[in-house]
Amino acid sequence: MDRIAAPTQTDAPQTERADAAPAMRETLPFAKALTAGMRAALAADDHVLLMGEDIGRLGGVFRVTEGLQAEFGERRVLDTPLAESGILGTAIGLAMAGFRPVCEIQFDGFVFPAFDQITSQLAKLTNRHEGAMSFPVVIRIPYGGHIGAVEHHQESPEAYFTHTPGLRVVSPSTPNDAYWMIQDAIASNDPVVFLEPKAKYWLKGEVDTTARALPLHASRVVRRGTDVTLVGHGAMVTTLLQAAALAEGEGTSCEVIDLRSLSPVDYGPILDSVRRTGRMVYAQESPGFTSLGSEVAATVMEKAFFALEAPVLRVSGFDTPFPPAKLEGQYLPDADRILEAVDRALAY
Amino acid sequence: MTPSDDPALVRVLAADGTFAPTAEAERYLPLIEALSDAELETFYRDMVVVRAFDRQATNLQRQGQLALWPPSFGQEAAQVGSARAARPQDHLFPSYREHVVCTIRGVDPIDIIRVMRGLTHGGWDPTDPKNGNTHIYTLVLGSQTLHATGFGMGLAFDGRSGTGDPARDEAVIVYYGDGSSSQGDVHEAMVFAASYATPQVFFLQNNHWAISVPVTTQSRSPLFRRADGYGMPSVQVDGNDVLASYAVSRVALDEARAGDGPRAIEALTYRMGAHTTSDDPTKYRTSDEERAWAERDPIARMRAYLQARGAADTFFTEVDAEAAAYADDIRTRTNALGDIDREVMFAHVYSEPHPLIDEQRRWLSDYEASFEGGN
Numbered sequence A: 001m002d003r004i005a006a007p008t009q010t011d012a013p014q015t016e017r018a019d020a021a022p023a024m025r026e027t028l029p030f031a032k033a034l035t036a037g038m039r040a041a042l043a044a045d046d047h048v049l050l051m052g053e054d055i056g057r058l059g060g061v062f063r064v065t066e067g068l069q070a071e072f073g074e075r076r077v078l079d080t081p082l083a084e085s086g087i088l089g090t091a092i093g094l095a096m097a098g099f100r101p102v103c104e105i106q107f108d109g110f111v112f113p114a115f116d117q118i119t120s121q122l123a124k125l126t127n128r129h130e131g132a133m134s135f136p137v138v139i140r141i142p143y144g145g146h147i148g149a150v151e152h153h154q155e156s157p158e159a160y161f162t163h164t165p166g167l168r169v170v171s172p173s174t175p176n177d178a179y180w181m182i183q184d185a186i187a188s189n190d191p192v193v194f195l196e197p198k199a200k201y202w203l204k205g206e207v208d209t210t211a212r213a214l215p216l217h218a219s220r221v222v223r224r225g226t227d228v229t230l231v232g233h234g235a236m237v238t239t240l241l242q243a244a245a246l247a248e249g250e251g252t253s254c255e256v257i258d259l260r261s262l263s264p265v266d267y268g269p270i271l272d273s274v275r276r277t278g279r280m281v282y283a284q285e286s287p288g289f290t291s292l293g294s295e296v297a298a299t300v301m302e303k304a305f306f307a308l309e310a311p312v313l314r315v316s317g318f319d320t321p322f323p324p325a326k327l328e329g330q331y332l333p334d335a336d337r338i339l340e341a342v343d344r345a346l347a348y
Numbered sequence B: 001m002t003p004s005d006d007p008a009l010v011r012v013l014a015a016d017g018t019f020a021p022t023a024e025a026e027r028y029l030p031l032i033e034a035l036s037d038a039e040l041e042t043f044y045r046d047m048v049v050v051r052a053f054d055r056q057a058t059n060l061q062r063q064g065q066l067a068l069w070p071p072s073f074g075q076e077a078a079q080v081g082s083a084r085a086a087r088p089q090d091h092l093f094p095s096y097r098e099h100v101v102c103t104i105r106g107v108d109p110i111d112i113i114r115v116m117r118g119l120t121h122g123g124w125d126p127t128d129p130k131n132g133n134t135h136i137y138t139l140v141l142g143s144q145t146l147h148a149t150g151f152g153m154g155l156a157f158d159g160r161s162g163t164g165d166p167a168r169d170e171a172v173i174v175y176y177g178d179g180s181s182s183q184g185d186v187h188e189a190m191v192f193a194a195s196y197a198t199p200q201v202f203f204l205q206n207n208h209w210a211i212s213v214p215v216t217t218q219s220r221s222p223l224f225r226r227a228d229g230y231g232m233p234s235v236q237v238d239g240n241d242v243l244a245s246y247a248v249s250r251v252a253l254d255e256a257r258a259g260d261g262p263r264a265i266e267a268l269t270y271r272m273g274a275h276t277t278s279d280d281p282t283k284y285r286t287s288d289e290e291r292a293w294a295e296r297d298p299i300a301r302m303r304a305y306l307q308a309r310g311a312a313d314t315f316f317t318e319v320d321a322e323a324a325a326y327a328d329d330i331r332t333r334t335n336a337l338g339d340i341d342r343e344v345m346f347a348h349v350y351s352e353p354h355p356l357i358d359e360q361r362r363w364l365s366d367y368e369a370s371f372e373g374g375n
Helices: A030-044 A068-072 A084-096 A112-128 A158-162 A175-187 A236-249 A268-277 A292-303 A325-331 A335-347 B023-033 B037-062 B076-085 B099-105 B109-117 B143-157 B184-195 B223-230 B242-260 B287-294 B298-308 B313-335 B355-369
Strands: A025-029 A048-052 A077-079 A100-104 A138-143 A168-170 A192-197 A204-208 A220-223 A228-232 A254-258 A261-263 A280-287 A313-317 B091-093 B172-177 B200-206 B234-238 B263-268
Touching (some): A025 A175, A030 A175, A030 A204, A068 A077, A084 B184, A112 B143, A138 A175, A158 A192, A158 A261, A158 A292, A168 A175, A175 A192, A236 A254, A236 A280, A236 A335, A268 A292, A280 A292, A292 A313, B023 B242, B037 B099, B037 B242, B037 B298, B037 B313, B076 B099, B109 B313, B143 B184, B143 B200, B172 B242, B200 B223, B200 B242, B223 B234, B223 B263, B242 B263, B242 B298
Parallel strands (some): A048 A077, A048 A100, A100 A138, A168 A192, A228 A280
Antiparallel strands (some): A220 A254
16 A cells, blocks of 8 residues: 555644634634633633633633633633642632632643642542532643644643543544533533644534534544444544545445543444444554553453454554654554554454 | 741740740730630640540551551640631631541541541541531642632632621631642642632641651741742741630631731641651650650640639549540440441542443442352
C-alpha cells in the first residue's frame, strides 16, 4: 500500500466570532460550540462558574471562553492565579460551598501540578463523605497533537484519569457533541474530566441546539460498515473516517465508532458492531502501553471472543515522550498506520 | 527546645498560670477580661475531657480496637481556644488531629473513632447541622487549606460574609501543622485567599515536629512571618495558653468575616505524644525536651489560673470524674461497634449510577453467595 500523506487537521484560527447565541441549527467551529454550551450553562444556573488562567479578559489562549467574562462578570468567569493545584483545590472548596465550578487547565501537559487534588481529593471525596456531599466539578483540558507545538502542549493524558475511580472522563469529537457534552458534564453531579481535542478547535460542524442527540456517556456509530470495526476518541475519529474512506476504495468496508465517553465506556454499540464484523482496531494518539485502547481491547476480547476472527489490534502513539514537533507526523497514528492494522486484522 | 519569646508573641497566661500578658497581648485583654467564669470553666473542662478521650483512644489502639490513633495530647489549648472562638455559622476544616475541635462543634467522638478503626474514611456529614459545619479529616497534608480557601471564595461570592453583621457573616478556619506548611498547596491556598480576600483564618499549630523532622527543617524563619509575603496580617500566639488562643482566633475570625480578608495565626505548642501510635519519638527526640514542654502544659497552667481565681476543689474533681466517665463511654461504645457492610465499597464512588460499579457490585455479591453459607 502506498503511503498517503495525512491531511493536516488544523485550520488557522477563525477571525470571525459567533456573537449571538446559535439558532436552531448553525454551523460553528468546535471552540465556539463549547463557548455556546458554556454560555447556556452559565445562564441557566447562577452557581455555575468558570475558572482558569487567562480565561476571563483574554477569553482563553484558544478563545474558547471569549466574551463570557464580559457577559457574565468577573465573579462568574474568574482569571485565577497561575497555580493548577490551587485552581482544582479551590474548585473543590467552591463545590463544597454550593457552586458548580468549571476549571480550565490551559494545556494537557500542565494538568500534573493538579494531579494530587484531582486523584487524592476530587475523585475520592464523594466516596470519603459516603455520599453526604457531591462534587460537581468539570475539568476542561485541551489535549492531543497535530498543532506543531513545543513540549508539554500535545499530550494525551486520558489514561491517568480513566484509571482513577470516582472520575468520569469524556471527549467530544464534533461541534455538536461539544455543545451538548459540556452542558451535560456541567449538569453532572460527579467530577468530569472533559478532554477537548485542540486540533479540532477550528473545524466547523453543524450544531443542533434544539435537542441533544445522545446522553453524555454514550458511544456512537459514525459510519456504517461490514468488515472491520474502527474505534477511537477525540481527534482520532476524523483520522478513522479518513482511513475508512481510503479502505472503501480498496474494497474494505469499515464501521467507525466514536467512543465519546472514556470512562465509563459504552460497550453496547462496539460489541454489536464486532459481532457483525468480527474484527476491530482501536486507534489513539496516546502511548499504547497501559492505555485506554488496551482496556477496551481486553474487554471486547472477553465479551465478544467467539465473534472475533482476529485479535483486537491497537494503533497508538509510541511509548516515548511526545517528540519535538517536527516528528509529530511520524509519531501520531495517521490513516496509513490505521490501514496497516486493518490489513493485519483482515489477514488473520 | 523553648527559645526565648519572639517580641510578636501573644500570651496572657505564663506557664505557671499567672496572668502575665506580653506586650502584643494588650489589645486582646478587654476580650479576655470579658470572659465569664462559666466560659473559663468550659475551656478547662474541654481540655481535660479531650485529654482523657485521647489517652483512652491510644489505649484502645494498643488493645487492637483501633488501627491507628493520632494523639492531640499537648495541643488542647490551641484547639479549644480556636474552636470556642468560632461562631455557630462558621466552617471548620481540620487536618486529622483536631479531635476536640470536632467534638466542640458537635461531632460525636465515636465518629472519629470509626475513622481510626477502619470502618469509614469520612466519619460524619459536614452538612448535618448537628456537626457544626465541621469538615471531615484530610490525610494528605495541607490539601484542606485549598478546600478551605475555595469555600471562603464561595462565601465571598455569595455575600455570606462581609455584610457587617457578625452574628450572620460566615468565616472559615482551616487547621494545619508546621510540617504541612512546607507543602505547595498551602502556599497556593494563601495566594488564592489573598487574591480573593476570603473570610478565612489559617490556623497553624506549630507542634514542633513533623513525625521525626523538627520545625527547624521546615523553616529558618518564624512561620507566622510567611503571611507577610501574601499581604496577610498574622499573629503568633502561645498555643498552650487557651485564653490567648481563644482571643487571637476570635479577633482574626471577626476581622475576616467583616470583609477585611484572610488572616494567619501561628500557635506555638508541642506534640507531647507520638505522631501516631505507629511512631516512636524516642528515636529522634530527647526526654529532656519533652520534660521542658511538660512544664508548659496547657491544662496545668489553666488549672493554676482558675485556682488563683478561687475555683473550688470540687470543680476540679467533678471535671476529672466527667472526663473519666467520657473515656469509659468511649471504650464501651468502641467495643460495641459492629462490622462493615461491603456495600460501603460501591455505594458512593459516584453520585449518579455507573455501569462498571453496578457490574462489579453484582459480581462480588454472586461470588460471595457461591461459597457455602456465604453472602
